[in-house]
Amino acid sequence: MTKQTVVDWLVSRINRTSYDKVAELIEQARQLEYQQRITDYNMGYNDAKCNHINDAENYINEQKYLNDENTTHI
Numbered sequence: 001m002t003k004q005t006v007v008d009w010l011v012s013r014i015n016r017t018s019y020d021k022v023a024e025l026i027e028q029a030r031q032l033e034y035q036q037r038i039t040d041y042n043m044g045y046n047d048a049k050c051n052h053i054n055d056a057e058n059y060i061n062e063q064k065y066l067n068d069e070n071t072t073h074i
Contacts, residue, residue, distance in 0.1 A: 014022055
């Protein structure tokens with residue numbers, strides 16, 4: 001038995017499959033890609049709605065507040 005590359009294997013599978021089935025698989029792949037792009041866009045949009053610019057400054061201010069709160073004043 002000769003070794004096959006992945007591409008050779010795929011071509012042999014496609015050659016054994018009817019054109020309608022291949023076309024159906026391609027359409028399913030396109031739909032999956034479309035749905036993935038929508039999901040990725042929505043995740044990016046939601047992430048962009050957060051105000052990451054002030055995150056570092058807010059963290060520092062919170063740490064200062066907590067340190068000041070824990071300090072006993074004489």
